Amino acid sequence: SLFKKGVCMNNLNIFDLQKLNSMTKYPSILTYHELGDKGMLQESLCEGKSFEGNEVIITEKVDGTNGRIIIYNGDYMIGSREDILYAKSDRIINPALGIVETLKPFAEKLANNLENNNSIRIVFSEVYGGNVTAASKQYTSTKEWSFRTFDICIIDPETIEKVIGMDRDKIALWRDNGGQHFVSEKVIESFANMYSIKRVPYLSIIDGSDLPVTLTKTYEFLKFFENSKATIDSESGRAEGIVVRTKDRSLIRKIRFEDYERTKKRGGF
Numbered sequence: 378s379l380f381k382k383g384v385c386m387n388n389l390n391i392f393d394l395q396k397l398n399s400m401t402k403y404p405s406i407l408t409y410h411e412l413g414d415k416g417m418l419q420e421s422l423c424e425g426k427s428f429e430g431n432e433v434i435i436t437e438k439v440d441g442t443n444g445r446i447i448i449y450n451g452d453y454m455i456g457s458r459e460d461i462l463y464a465k466s467d468r469i470i471n472p473a474l475g476i477v478e479t480l481k482p483f484a485e486k487l488a489n490n491l492e493n494n495n496s497i498r499i500v501f502s503e504v505y506g507g508n509v510t511a512a513s514k515q516y517t518s519t520k521e522w523s524f525r526t527f528d529i530c531i532i533d534p535e536t537i538e539k540v541i542g543m544d545r546d547k548i549a550l551w552r553d554n555g556g557q558h559f560v561s562e563k564v565i566e567s568f569a570n571m572y573s574i575k576r577v578p579y580l581s582i583i584d585g586s587d588l589p590v591t592l593t594k595t596y597e598f599l600k601f602f603e604n605s606k607a608t609i610d611s612e613s614g615r616a617e618g619i620v621v622r623t624k625d626r627s628l629i630r631k632i633r634f635e636d637y638e639r640t641k642k643r644g645g646f
Contacts, residue, residue, distance in 0.1 A: 428585030437578040440512035440617035441505025450493040515614030578606035592646040
């Protein structure tokens with residue numbers, strides 16, 4: 378056993394559940410343009426980083442809540458962006474935001490079918506519809522729930538042992554500075570086909586030099602992706618925005634309508 382006590386995931390005894398929670402969270406996605414006072418976007422790109430010189434994958438940003446399935450050797454937990462909500466066999470139960478109810482059947486299927494290899498695998502999805510956000514009406518007229526998978530992370534046994542020994546602040550730094558290993562687009566696509574699940578809508582792939590830089594041109598570019606491709610039972614709906622990222626995920630940013638429209642309304646451009 379790696380650890381002495383705590384919540385057991387099939388022989389992986391997590392000494393501190395909060396450490397497991399931290400190491401399996403999805404890193405924060407920054408805005409494409411710098412975010413200033415009162416939510417106003419600035420003309421400068423966030424951290425001064427451009428996508429030029431890279432192929433850029435564009436996916437729809439679905440307006441819901443982040444949900445994650447954490448799998449380890451036939452065992453699983455389900456979490457929101459911030460907290461672990463459920464553990465297999467009702468060891469932890471928190472039905473917040475409809476996440477557990479929506480993801481549990483899929484989590485059971487994965488836990489029963491993925492091979493046991495002492496790695497932690499985290500499947501990140503956006504849970505949406507129902508009444509999870511005010512924007513749910515963009516996707517469903519009957520308050521139906523759904524989810525779309527957008528990323529998969531694998532933490533190997535050696536990394537588990539190293540990271541779980543850190544204090545929580547260092548685990549957060551490890552996570553937010555690229556410590557997690559995310560699988561390739563090809564692997565995600567194969568996974569989605571194998572388990573008959575839907576991914577967040579894949580919209581386009583462009584050269585990074587074709588991605589606009591100014592606020593005005595970025596907002597005009599965003600309008601090409603206004604119609605959501607993630608509707609559940611509605612004929613049409615508005616997308617929250619897009620996510621742009623490099624193939625290796627070394628650079629990832631969100632571009633949301635509300636940020637640009639708020640900035641424009643206040644005279645930002």
